[in-house]
Amino acid sequence: MREVKYIFLILFATMAFLSLASVTMALEKCVICHGKHDLVRTEETGRQVSLFVPDSALANTVHADRECTDCHDDIVEIPHQKPAKVNCRRCHYTGNPLGAPGGEIGDQYEHSVHGIEVLAGNEKAPVCADCHGTHDIYSPSKKESTVYKQNSPRTCGKCHIDVYATYRESIHGTALADGILDSPDCVSCHGEHNISRHSDADSKVIGSAIVKTCSECHNSVGVASKYGIKSDRVSTVEHSFHGVATEIGNQTVANCASCHDYHDIRPSSDPKSAIHPDNIMATCGRTECHPEATLRFASGQIHIDPMSEESGILYYITKFFTILTVSTLVGLLLLILMDLYRRAKTARDKRKR
Amino acid sequence: MNEINSKHLDDRERLTRQLADTIINSTKELIDPATDPKAINRIRTEVKERLDFEANLAVNEIVTRFSAKKEKIEVPEDQKERTFLRFGKNFRAQHMLMLVSCLILIFTGIPLKFANFGISKFIIIDVCGGLENSTLIHRIAAVGLIIVGVWHLLYTFMTRVGWRDFILMIPTLTDIKDFIHTILYYIGRKPSGPKFGRFSFIEKFDYWAVYWGMVIMIGSGLILWFKEMVPKYGFDIAREAHSDEGLLATLAIVMWHFYNVHFNPEVFPMSWVWWHGKLTEDEMKHHHRLEYDEILKAEREKLNGKADQPDNKGDDS
Numbered sequence: 319m320r321e322v323k324y325i326f327l328i329l330f331a332t333m334a335f336l337s338l339a340s341v342t343m344a345l346e347k348c349v350i351c352h353g354k355h356d357l358v359r360t361e362e363t364g365r366q367v368s369l370f371v372p373d374s375a376l377a378n379t380v381h382a383d384r385e386c387t388d389c390h391d392d393i394v395e396i397p398h399q400k401p402a403k404v405n406c407r408r409c410h411y412t413g414n415p416l417g418a419p420g421g422e423i424g425d426q427y428e429h430s431v432h433g434i435e436v437l438a439g440n441e442k443a444p445v446c447a448d449c450h451g452t453h454d455i456y457s458p459s460k461k462e463s464t465v466y467k468q469n470s471p472r473t474c475g476k477c478h479i480d481v482y483a484t485y486r487e488s489i490h491g492t493a494l495a496d497g498i499l500d501s502p503d504c505v506s507c508h509g510e511h512n513i514s515r516h517s518d519a520d521s522k523v524i525g526s527a528i529v530k531t532c533s534e535c536h537n538s539v540g541v542a543s544k545y546g547i548k549s550d551r552v553s554t555v556e557h558s559f560h561g562v563a564t565e566i567g568n569q570t571v572a573n574c575a576s577c578h579d580y581h582d583i584r585p586s587s588d589p590k591s592a593i594h595p596d597n598i599m600a601t602c603g604r605t606e607c608h609p610e611a612t613l614r615f616a617s618g619q620i621h622i623d624p625m626s627e628e629s630g631i632l633y634y635i636t637k638f639f640t641i642l643t644v645s646t647l648v649g650l651l652l653l654i655l656m657d658l659y660r661r662a663k664t665a666r667d668k669r670k671r
Numbered sequence: 672m673n674e675i676n677s678k679h680l681d682d683r684e685r686l687t688r689q690l691a692d693t694i695i696n697s698t699k700e701l702i703d704p705a706t707d708p709k710a711i712n713r714i715r716t717e718v719k720e721r722l723d724f725e726a727n728l729a730v731n732e733i734v735t736r737f738s739a740k741k742e743k744i745e746v747p748e749d750q751k752e753r754t755f756l757r758f759g760k761n762f763r764a765q766h767m768l769m770l771v772s773c774l775i776l777i778f779t780g781i782p783l784k785f786a787n788f789g790i791s792k793f794i795i796i797d798v799c800g801g802l803e804n805s806t807l808i809h810r811i812a813a814v815g816l817i818i819v820g821v822w823h824l825l826y827t828f829m830t831r832v833g834w835r836d837f838i839l840m841i842p843t844l845t846d847i848k849d850f851i852h853t854i855l856y857y858i859g860r861k862p863s864g865p866k867f868g869r870f871s872f873i874e875k876f877d878y879w880a881v882y883w884g885m886v887i888m889i890g891s892g893l894i895l896w897f898k899e900m901v902p903k904y905g906f907d908i909a910r911e912a913h914s915d916e917g918l919l920a921t922l923a924i925v926m927w928h929f930y931n932v933h934f935n936p937e938v939f940p941m942s943w944v945w946w947h948g949k950l951t952e953d954e955m956k957h958h959h960r961l962e963y964d965e966i967l968k969a970e971r972e973k974l975n976g977k978a979d980q981p982d983n984k985g986d987d988s
Contacts (some may be wrong), residue, residue: 559910565786566795568802583847610899618903624911632907641913646919650927656857661936663859 347396348386349373359400375453378462406446425512431518442477449473467503468494469598474504484581489588500541507531523580528573529555529564570606577620578600593620677859687726691719755966756957759832765819767943772815776888777921778810782913813892821886829972839869842879846872866960880923887916 412421437444475482484527497514542549584591603611782791799805894909
């Protein structure tokens with residue numbers, strides 16, 4: 319019996335050693351070929367793709383503790399064929415034992431416009447690696463990350479190049495490039511993994527949701543005071559007919575983006591801005607809005623608050639009507655109550671007699 | 672006609688007899704056999720007669736109730752309660768158009784002032800079928816209101832009654848005195864209210880409040896309608912005025928006007944003057960004593976004048 323025990327012990331030790339060795343040796347083995355700078359694969363088109371992967375490729379990334387075959391799990395022998403696309407969901411699912419984060423994010427992605435397109439077989443639609451990178455996946459808070467706030471517009475721009483070109487020149491794009499991290503990148507408005515088509519009902523940038531999305535920053539006193547933006551931009555719109563119609567659920571009425579544009583948002587001082595005094599008439603007069611717009615109609619303060627003393631006559635007219643309404647109604651109510659009181663009294667006196 | 676009546680009478684007699692027999696038969700077992708049969712017969716006859724009487728009464732009641740409206744009982748001219756025409760047909764028609772227009776305007780307008788309320792969305796989206804429809808309906812009703820405004824101006828300046836009433840509508844010092852008098856009466860410092868002429872200070876207030884409201888609402892409404900022609904600032908002012916005055920007018924109608932013509936215990940559930948335009952003699956005496964006195968005085972003078980010069984027929988009418 320003792321011999322049997324020893325045999326098991328030796329067997330177990332050998333297995334443990336082998337498995338440890340295989341881990342450390344896997345990288346070494348991969349680097350034998352992929353550590354060479356001139357390792358290339360020639361595609362059918364004749365294009366040469368570098369297959370050089372330095373042994374430090376995963377250092378400092380979120381996958382620093384991982385091995386090549388953790389992701390490229392279809393490589394079981396050397397030399398090998400072109401590996402299949404990496405399936406991130408092998409680890410990143412809700413409740414995985416490795417503690418890999420983002421299971422819910424993957425679920426969101428599957429219902430997003432990107433995920434739906436991928437599942438439908440659209441080869442151009444992005445998978446995880448298209449945004450997050452392959453070997454170079456850093457934490458989003460690190461400047462090296464492809465999804466770091468200042469880098470993410472360029473990442474999205476890999477596919478959405480026209481939008482990126484427009485955005486880069488907008489006030490949001492220039493501010494972000496200048497290092498103002500409060501300025502929105504693409505995902506601030508469009509959402510990240512749950513991104514939807516702009517016409518979808520649950521989209522953050524559908525007409526009825528635009529005001530809410532913009533107000534995340536523009537209704538915030540903190541952001542407003544920090545950058546000298548007026549914080550009443552959203553409340554004034556909500557009070558206006560445009561805001562009322564949006565509240566009622568009208569989709570054709572103007573929202574923030576109708577006048578300010580969406581990607582090409584520029585300050586009114588910029589001659590290319592839709593709300594520059596030279597362009598405002600054309601902006602209001604868009605065929606689907608107010609084609610009869612005159613310069614008189616379009617000139618003047620758009621975001622106006624009747625309750626603010628700065629609004630001049632408008633403020634006093636509002637005050638006047640408030641006082642008129644309250645005093646009239648209180649007066650009439652008093653007359654009604656006194657009339658009822660008198661009637662009740664007369665009736666009571668009659669009964670007594 | 673007679674045949675039908677006689678058939679009905681036969682039917683009734685038969686039914687009465689049947690009913691009486693049923694009653695009598697059901698009591699048979701309860702009667703002491705020792706009772707004198709003559710007495711029983713007498714009671715039976717009495718029951719039959721009583722039933723017949725009740726049936727006649729019921730038929731008469733039904734006939735009078737249902738036929739009374741068909742066959743108008745002509746009250747002799749001198750026994751009729753005297754009425755005074757307060758609002759002529761023209762004026763009542765103005766009121767009706769205004770009533771319809773205002774209700775539609777309020778229905779489609781107020782929800783926009785309280786857009787975040789669920790009921791507002793229900794009215795605009797589900798009842799009207801969207802903002803495009805509700806604003807169109809609002810504008811159609813607005814045309815109605817503008818027509819009332821123009822119509823009333825023409826009525827004021829082109830008709831004799833309209834001009835007379837307009838002159839009587841102008842506030843005078845008496846109205847302030849009446850107002851103070853009314854307040855004193857309300858709080859018990861005066862035994863009775865003031866005597867009013869054709870228009871009391873309350874009615875004058877109502878009239879001029881509507882006048883003010885019409886000017887503000889139509890003026891600002893037209894600016895909002897043709898907003899492309901005015902500067903943005905003018906539009907903002909018009910919008911604020913339209914919105915605020917709209918609410919004021921609505922509340923005044925719902926609270927004050929509805930109290931006066933609906934919820935006031937004297938007229939509840941509704942005063943019908945807007946429909947027939949007439950006041951009874953009592954109402955005249957109570958609410959427009961001075962006008963009533965004037966009318967009677969004028970009539971007396973007319974009678975006297977006629978008595979003096981029987982050939983001169985109504986020159987002053």
